[in-house]
Amino acid sequence: MSIAPVNNDRQLAELVKQAHDGDPRAEEEIIRRHKDGVSIIIGRIVQNSSSTEDISQETFLKVLEKIRCGEVREPERLSGFICSIAKNLAIEHVRKIRKLTSREDGGNAEFIPDPGQDPFTRLLEKERGSVVLRIIGEMSVKRDRDLLMRYFVAEEPKDRICSDLGLTREQFNRVVFRALQRFKELYLKFEGDHRNKN
Amino acid sequence: MDHNEIDNLDFVERYLMGGLMPDEIVRFEEHFVACPRCVEQLRTTEDFMKGIRLAAATQAVPSGWFLSRISVHRLILAGISLLLLICTGIWIGFREMRLRSEANQAKGEMAQLAAHAEEERLASKAAAEESRASEAKLQATIEGLTAQIAARERTIKSLKTDTAMRIAALAEPPPFSLQAEERSVSFNFKPKEIKLKTVRASFQIAFGLEGVTYLREYCVSAFNSSGKEVDEKKCGLTPKGLDVVCPFKSASFRNGFYRFEVEGLKNDGSWQSVGTYPCRIIRTGIRRP
Incomplete structure (x- = not known):
């Protein structure tokens, strides 16, 4: 399996070099x-938006510090380096939370959620549910509704759902794609409106 | 890692559902951490997943969608079930009312039966008391009659004694002389009364013939006060030829009045009465050998 980097390795290496030389624009570009992406990785581990933001900032502080100190040995693989630092910090954070809450059953520290959610996150979650319901309600074909429920809620394998409903993978992907596009349209609109209000 | 591979192998969904292998996770994260397209796709898909799961969990499903998931025959079945439930409720209500009325009726009957039983108990108690009273009265009557019977028996006994005494008084015997011997020991008795003080097995009585001495042989019969013959003996004349001496068994006589009749055999073979000798036997004691 070949790896085709999204960022040009040379560009990354150049950015690392410039950041090492003290160029603030290069640092901003890296961030x-x-x-x-770092937020997604951290968010999957800590399950809390405010903690995610803190750990994200801490990650970039550490990355820039390493760049400035010249401790990045493979500048062209900066993305992997950032990922490993972000994951380590997130796991460390979760362990701290676990110690604070004296939880003993944290076998998998990566997936212990940070307790508590801010009101905005709760509002977003509620709105997400409403938007999804609206999208499902707009669907005229029962088969498409069943498809979404079985795939995203019951987490059934795609091949089995296709076999049961008599769909090809392309048809399946098309249904999911349309649902996601509609969701993005409605949800981003709500999110944008709400952010503008605040 | 390119986007064709990501799309074909469903990296986004599998990453969010936790379905990637560890090496796939590392490779995918290294890719999307700097890929705006994948980040956007991840964000959208993750939000959609959260939303649909929340909707499924809270079951906040729009009515049209919900109704569309329920088939008509299920609705009919639900309606029938509801109807049956209502009918059952009504039936249970009526049944309960009926049972209650029956219970009340049974209570009334029970009360009547209890009253009737109480009346019968009182009546039986009164009858028992009456029975006891009549029994006591009957017992008293029996005792009175028993006492009367005893009195009458005593009266009869006294009358018998009196009658016997009167009979004895009426049967005044002619004078005669008796002699009794016991084992060759002679002793005299007063006339009409023989006292057997030391009677043994037998005794003798001598009867005076008063001149009737011409008969060939003599016989003496002894009768008690009831007229029953207790003994009969043949006897002969004494050496002087004036009396007959007759031996009797002591066991044949008791205390009381007896009558001795003496007869003699004539030459033509017929019997002639010589005389009747009433007397009283008194046994005062038995000397044992």
């Missing part, structure tokens, strides 16, 4: 390119 801009990676911040969303």
